[in-house]
Amino acid sequence: MLVFVSAALPTSTLSLDPAAPIRRAALTTMLLLSVLTAVLTLAFAVTASWSHQDTVGLALLGVWDLGLLLALRLWPGSLRTVGYLFFVVGAVVGVMKFAWSVLAPGQVPYFGPYAYWLPLSYLVAVVVLPPRAALLSSLAVYAAFLAVGGVFAFYSDLPVAVTKGAISGFLQFYLSHAVYLSVYAMLAYLCRQYLRAVIQAEQQAQTAFEDVLTGLPNRRQLNLWLEADLARAQVYGEPFSLVVFDLDHFKQINDSFGHETGDVVLRTTASTVKRALRDDSRFGRWGGEEFVLLLPKTDLEGARRVAQRLDQLLRSESHPRAGVVSASFGVAQATVDDTPSSLFARADAAMYSAKQAGRARVHV
Incomplete structure (x- = not known):
């Protein structure tokens, strides 16, 4: 055979x-x-x-x-x-x-x-x-x-x-x-x-398990990773953090320049962030203009520094038509009682807090 x-x-x-x-x-x-x-x-x-x-x-x-x-x-x-x-x-x-x-x-x-x-x-x-x-x-x-x-x-x-x-x-x-x-x-x-x-x-x-537009892992894959990584961190008592970020004013980019420009912004953001991450980080597109980053063996302060570095990186890059596109970041560290849903909810809430505080910033 x-x-x-x-x-x-x-x-x-x-x-x-x-x-x-x-x-x-x-x-x-x-x-x-x-x-x-x-x-x-x-x-x-x-x-x-x-x-x-x-x-x-x-x-x-x-x-x-x-x-x-x-x-x-x-x-x-x-x-x-x-x-x-x-x-x-x-x-x-x-x-x-x-x-x-x-x-x-x-x-x-x-x-x-x-x-x-x-x-x-x-x-x-x-x-x-x-x-x-x-x-x-x-x-x-x-x-x-x-x-x-x-x-x-x-x-x-x-x-x-x-x-x-x-x-x-x-x-x-x-x-x-x-x-x-x-x-x-x-x-x-x-x-x-x-x-x-x-x-x-x-x-x-x-x-x-792959986002067609950006080539990143999609929401389904991220959910599987989140469940597995959180369980591993809780079993071994290791720190584990989650970063959620959302591109600012993305709807205006689509409305002003068209969805093709919006797609270019998403792909460029994906490749820029991916190149800046360490090998054991898991990064993917959650949906729309929202992205998720899983950081094994990283505490809250370490995750905050990663998010701040990415925030500065995104704001330093100018897209051909859309110009500078910033993002709002939410960071949360897992606890022994967390579930994937509760951990994500806290990171998501921190991200919306950053939006309400004026965007282009990191909240925990």
Whole structure:
């Protein structure tokens, strides 16, 4: 299943491929197993009556696969190149071995253990190529196998009885490969649909917790954080503070300059504040022109200083059309008896107190 999921999405660039880690894992696994198979088979060949040609060929193939494995390990960005090389060399060697085994002069067609590995080319194509390219490449390999059978049928120098007797082997070979191709194609299609649904669900989930305009966490996400952070602070006896601020005269900005200008002010405010905060702070848009800041391990005085710094920062920035847009800040520190609602209510009340006192200030 891992292999088929890896081919779920077409990729124009590797860096944009969400399935790249799965592709890499699948390709690494196949290369590793190919190397191990070559080693074990060569160890067996010592006591078997293998031809010198087969032994050397398998050894070279094992070394080649080992080189590809090391390249993939040392250069993560080589996934596409390594995959192409693994596919092309494997397919060419497979077709050549098949042709040699069934077209050797005076020799009865031989469908030996090597034939078990020939469908691996289709699997590699599914892993390293986009869906359409994988299908076309696999069909090209299959067509090459068919061509070998056609050459045998029309140009074999074997007795007619022997040639007819080989038909069963060819038939089983081609039918089994047709089944492999069909199953790979169907599974790849199903997994593309599955991965597309997963990605769509993840995008919808992200949208559910993200403010579309500013890219900040939205009210739903802030509520979850507030509940979790407050509970953690109360359990461990740590300070926890909440800052609520609202942009001043924002309705006038929308009325005077239009909602597009208002949207620019909101986005600029979001990015300005976000850049000024420490990593463990949680910042999001509550709704409208109101924003919320969660400050773990911060007492009331520390939260006040943060709010004052943000107040000065916002008043120092002039927007292209709206000019300077200040904000009114409300700050509250959690108590052991607070609930998310009660803590937010106190911070919100402090913010409205700042509004009533003339705006552009911080109240606790």
